[in-house]
Amino acid sequence: METTAYKILSDSEMEALEHDGVFAGAPVDLADGYVHLSTCTQLQGTVDKHFAGRQDLWIAAVDLDALGDAVKWEVSRGGELFPHLYAPLPLSAITAYSPIHREEDGTVRLPVTG
Template sequence: MLIYKIFHADEWAALQAAGETDGAPIDVSDGFVHFSTAEQAAETAAKHFASVEGLMLLACEGEAMGDALKWEVSRGGDLFPHLYRRLRMTDVLWSKPLPLLDGMHQFPEGME
């Protein structure tokens, strides 16, 4: 199952340069890297990244992360994927820009 991480452009650049990251400041603070499912990603963008330009959407294969990926109750009682190790470039299957159109982030078609 694909899971998704939203990064600011500078966070994405840092991951690319270093090959791994503890994540965004909220990830470091919480002690895990926050991810969303395809169904959760738009709400995550609206809640935490409203009107923010220059975002990148990263897709990762959740099963490949093994026991480091935990599904935990979060917003609205839904289970969210949380990664309890550094996110590695080798985890990223693809990345795409997350442009704004009329104040809403435009997600790629065909997200699982």
């Protein structure tokens, strides 16, 4: 399994994560009982399907190893295994984050660690 996943956050959610040091989840996360994450290969589909047309977005790279057993790989969209976090997301598990930028071809650019 991959060791890095990605979380899409709105401006206000990113601000809360930075301020509080932890993110309990977006409304959909709270409704489903876990924080939705995507792998690198799933990220584009997640952004295009669930966040189309939004300009107020951030992408956070999440160190799955730092989250231990709170991460479960479960079948979701298209029968793929997605990482689901059954705990709040701590800022300490974020290895990089940035506003979402798209390349000329429309693909989402991953955040770069410094």
